[in-house]
Amino acid sequence: MEVLVVALVGSILVVSFALNAFAAQKASFAAQQLARQGVRLAAQHQLTPPRLLALRMAAAEGLRIAANEVKLDLQTEGAVGVVSATIKGQTATAKMYLEGK
Amino acid sequence: MRNRPSTVRRLLRQTFHNDSGSAPLEFLAFGLPGVFIILIAMQVVNSAYLGTVAYDAAAEAAWVAALADGTDQAAQDRGARVVSALSGVRAESISVSHGEIAGVATSQVTVRVTSNILGFGAFQVSQSVEAVDETK
Numbered sequence: 001m002e003v004l005v006v007a008l009v010g011s012i013l014v015v016s017f018a019l020n021a022f023a024a025q026k027a028s029f030a031a032q033q034l035a036r037q038g039v040r041l042a043a044q045h046q047l048t049p050p051r052l053l054a055l056r057m058a059a060a061e062g063l064r065i066a067a068n069e070v071k072l073d074l075q076t077e078g079a080v081g082v083v084s085a086t087i088k089g090q091t092a093t094a095k096m097y098l099e100g101k
Numbered sequence: 102m103r104n105r106p107s108t109v110r111r112l113l114r115q116t117f118h119n120d121s122g123s124a125p126l127e128f129l130a131f132g133l134p135g136v137f138i139i140l141i142a143m144q145v146v147n148s149a150y151l152g153t154v155a156y157d158a159a160a161e162a163a164w165v166a167a168l169a170d171g172t173d174q175a176a177q178d179r180g181a182r183v184v185s186a187l188s189g190v191r192a193e194s195i196s197v198s199h200g201e202i203a204g205v206a207t208s209q210v211t212v213r214v215t216s217n218i219l220g221f222g223a224f225q226v227s228q229s230v231e232a233v234d235e236t237k
Contacts, residue, residue, distance in 0.1 A: 001108045007135035011142035020145040022153045029153075030230075033160040037167065037232055044169075044235065051233055054205035058231040061202075062156070 027063065027088040034059045034072060034085035035094035042074055042081040045097040059087060147219050148226055154190055155228035157213040158183035166197050166208035167232035173197040180212050190216050193225055199234075204235040 019062040038055060052072060060067040071086040076098065084093045109127040112122040162180030165171045177195045184192040193213040200207050213227040 001131055003135045004138075007138045011138050015142050015145050019149050022149040025153050025234055026156050029157050029160055033164060033230070033232070036164065040168075041233070041235065046236055050194055050203055054202040054207065056234045057202050058233055060192045062160075062228075062230045 014017045015080040024088070024090060028090040028092065030059050030063055031085045031090045031092035032094075034070070034087065035083050038072055038074065038083035038085060039081055039094040039096045042083060043098050045099065047074060059085075063087065102217060111155055118146070144219060147216065148224070151190065151214050151216055151219060151226040152228060154184065155212045155214045155226055156185060156230065158192070158195070158214070159210045159228045159230035160232075162210040162212065163230040163232035166210055167234045169235040169237050171208075176208070176210055182212060184212070184214055189218060190214055191222075200231075202231065202233070207231045208234055 025055045034055060038047060038052075041051060043056075045063045053067075056070040056072055057067045059070045064087065069088065071084075073086075075082045075084075077095075079098055080095050082093060082095050084091060107123070107127055109130055110123045111118045113123050113126070114221055147171040158180045161183050165179045166173060166176035176197050180195040181192050183191055191214060193215050194211075194212075196211045198209045198211075200209060209229055209231040211229040213225045215222050215225050219226070
């Protein structure tokens with residue numbers, strides 16, 4: 001009986017930890033992807049408000065979360081565009097020279 | 102501290118007034134279900150891992166498909182390369198489609214992967230990722 005209880009409790013713990021870890025990794029991949037895409041569009045001066053919204057919605061759809069859980073922030077440091085994307089606590093930053101600056 | 106008799110041993114004692122041979126029975130009654138539970142847990146974890154692999158491949162492929170000079174073929178090749186970098190994981194299909202989100206053109210890539218470890222290759226795990234197209 002004890003073996004069964006240990007196997008059951010141990011498995012539940014391992015599975016819940018693994019699912020959390022993989023979800024965090026997926027969010028991290030999505031944040032990297034979003035930051036890369038955002039900064040490329042920004043570098044080409046194509047990061048318009050509709051595109052920004054579409055980027056957030058696309059990332060949210062892929063992870064099956066609400067669009068307001070996806071944050072995308074664009075800043076410029078001289079001729080360099082810096083885009084930070086945050087999804088479920090995972091943040092990624094991408095930088096690229098802005099064309100024509 | 103006194104050892105408590107196990108459940109199987111107790112049942113055998115109550116029924117037959119003899120608990121000899123209880124160890125194999127106990128293994129069958131609790132050991133095998135225990136192993137089965139652990140195997141199911143491993144399958145669940147493995148399917149979550151495959152989901153992450155498929156997501157990564159789909160994200161890379163969608164990124165390529167959305168580039169100003171990106172093509173569907175290049176996207177499929179990139180997705181296949183990401184999956185093939187891992188031994189034991191096979192890409193069953195990588196499909197690219199195009200659509201719109203809020204009036205903005207997008208490319209969507211769906212990657213289906215299998216692994217011999219997951220139900221001896223009987224199950225497929227698929228993930229779709231959409232990327233906003235650059236002006237082509």
